[in-house]
Amino acid sequence: MDYIHYSAEDFIVDDYFRKWVNGQLPQEDTFWPEWVRHHPEKEALISQAKFVLKALEMKHIPITDAKVSDKVRQMLEETDAQLTVERSFWATNWWKLAAAVVLVLGISGYFLNQKLLNPTRYDELVMAQANPTIEKVNNSNQPIKISLSDGSIITLQPKSKLSYPETFAKEARTVFLSGEGFFDIAKNPRKPFLVYANELVTKVLGTSFSIRAFEKDKDVVVKVFTGKVSVLSGKEAVHTASQPFSQTDGVILMPNQMVIYERTPDKLTKTLVENPKMIVPQPIDSNPFNFQNTPVSQTFEVLEKGYGVPILYDEEVLKNCTVTAPLGSESLYEKLDIICKVIRATYEVVDAQIIITSKGCK
Amino acid sequence: MPNDTEVAELWLAFKKGDKGAFGSLATVFYKTLYNYGTKLTTDYTLVEDCIQDLFLEMWKRREFLGETEHVRFYLLKALRRKLFLEKKTSDKRLHQFIENTDDIDFIGEFSIESRIIELETTEQHLKKLNQVLTQLSKREREVIYLKFYQELDYEQIASLMAINYQSARNLIYNALKGLKSAWQHDG
Missing domain, CATH: 3.55.50.30 (Phage tail protein beta-alpha-beta fold)
Structure with missing residues (x-):
């Protein structure tokens, strides 16, 4: 390589030169020291190039080895889950079944005498569960708190019911609600939390929000307090049931937003909650307003x-x-x-x- | 860091369904990807989620992935694209009436503090250098990062940033020219 006609820039972008400046060449490689000695007229140029290379230091966001191995372990676990899903038809398709029940009931509800049959979507959804479930019913006139195995806490309002599996499935945490509840969900991005409440499916990764879904009411309301949730209506849920974890499905709700689902006509409206709360805590000694x-x-x-x-x-x-x-x-x-x-x-x-x-x- | 041949071997084994190789690739490149990702957004959780998704998608599609000797380039490009798409959807959601940007901004910054001693230079000199560094455009900073930290070649940088070969080269040379002048400033 003929370096005689190199400019400082050319030296800087030269991999071999850079390795030398950064001390990455083996000791026995004495090419550069000798080249510099044989070309004293290039000394200024070389120091200039060295100077620029050393000035290119950047700020980096650190990450620990422990965190990396933790993340990689999570990935490997998830690929295990993918393998089981590929093997088991039922593991993939019970979602479709549960969602299909919502849709079928939604349609039949319009044709059949509701008082006679009174088909509750909640009961059907819960019955469709393959695994043993626990049901909490709040017949008192006070809200009750329910702690789940993953650390999430649910406040269940009077006249409301919540069903959840004894142990959560590998790929998601799924619960069923009839009535009204406030959800404070433990963060776990790899295992989304899904709430089936009548026609709506609310999917979160870790956040707090409330759902109001009484069978007799004409609408279903989801309000978000912190974090981000996505809400799907039953019909959309059927289409996305095979990939229930995509974050982009449905209506995305941010803090202080709510969605109202009107049963007739089938319509989702996104708006602000009645009294938006501050989402960032305010320092005591300063008032930005x-x-x-x-x-x-x-x-x-x-x-x-x-x-x-x-x-x-x-x-x-x-x-x-x-x-x-x-x-x-x-x-x-x-x-x-x-x-x-x-x-x-x-x-x-x-x-x-x-x-x-x-x-x-x- | 394993050398290029070792990485290429890991890639081949991973494509055949070797989960050990998949785990090794993820371990080898996680920090690299995180380092780049956190220079494209301040939402570090989003970076982690995108890296996770990226590897899981790769595992799912492993049989359809090409054979590549440029694993690092492939991963960096995929991550950049992912973060760009995330940004686009969130921009759309928050500012429906504001025009979408068609690229992602590089927000990585230079920090010469840690190398001041090695630089053996004067106060005035450093001031000038800092000034030049802060004046570099986002694209100039990104090409410098990709060239000197990720050690990509011009062709890869051009493809990654969707610019042509000559622009990639010019961006680097212009930035270096400015930096060089900081050194010349007081002789």
Whole structure:
């Protein structure tokens, strides 16, 4: 290799040269020291190249060996699970069966006299279970707490029932709900938590949320407090039953969002919960909502971050607006009321987002 | 780190369904992938989940995967693509009216603090160097990372970032030229 005509850049990108600078060549390899000695006129060039190489140090996010081996072990376990699923027809297909029951009942419900047969989807789903299940019924007028083997805690409201297997299956944690419950789910991304509640299937990886699904009510409501869940209606669940773990299926809910499923007509609506809560804990010594001559874009950014709710507005129209308002413990909607008054705007909630309409400020 | 031949052998064994080889590949490349992934997003859990999905999909599709001597390149490219798709769906969800970006941003940063002593240089010099480093564009930082940390060649870098060979080369040379000038600054 003829290095005579090399520029500093050429040296830097040369693998052999780089190995030498980084001390990765074996001791007996004396090519570079000798080359430098024979070309004293290149000394400046070489130090320049060395300097640049050493300046290319980057920040790295560390990860421990223990964590890596833990992750690899999880992967190997999961491939084991895949193998069993491939072998066993029933292991793959009981999902379809359970979901099909939802659909069939959904249709027959419209044609048959409900009072006569009173087919509850919950009972059918629970009966379809191959493995032994435990059922908790809350006949009291107080909510009761149920701890599951995975560390999840469920608060079951009066007149509600929850069924769950004695031991969770390898691939997922599945429970069945009739009535209302608040779910605080232990995080386990490799083993999703699924709640079948009448027409809806709610799938989570670790989060807290509530479901209201009474047989007699005309709608089913899922509200999210922390984390991320996805909600599928029974019909979608049939299509996705063979791959029940994809995170992108159904309607995705973020904190402070809820979905309402109307039984007739079969319709899912995503919106915000009645009183959105702050999703990031606030430091005691600072109040981000104390706005003093703050550009409105910055004001909205603080709200978006604090409540995890997207706020949409026309930046161009609002570019001259500033907000002075010592806000703090008001609810999100109260804050928006005040800010909108200041900038002569109105807002509405559409699809779990807030849309601001304004004519702008002078 | 096993050498290229050993990695190629592991790959072949994995394709034949050898789970030990699969586990070894995952162990060998996990840190590399994590290192790259955490320079593409600040959501480190997402990086872990994507790596997990990536390997599990590979295991499922092992018979259909090609024979490759460039396992590292293959994995880095697959991870980048995965993270990009995740970003796209989450962007869409949060900002339905905002135009989608068509690429993922490299957010890795330089840090010369740890090598100040080795650099044997002056205060003013370092200031200039820091300035040049922070002025590098995201793409310049990414090519530098891929070239010097992952040791990919220009062709692989170009394919990974969906640019052409000449652009990849130019990005690196331009960045290096700037850095070189920091050294020349006060002679």
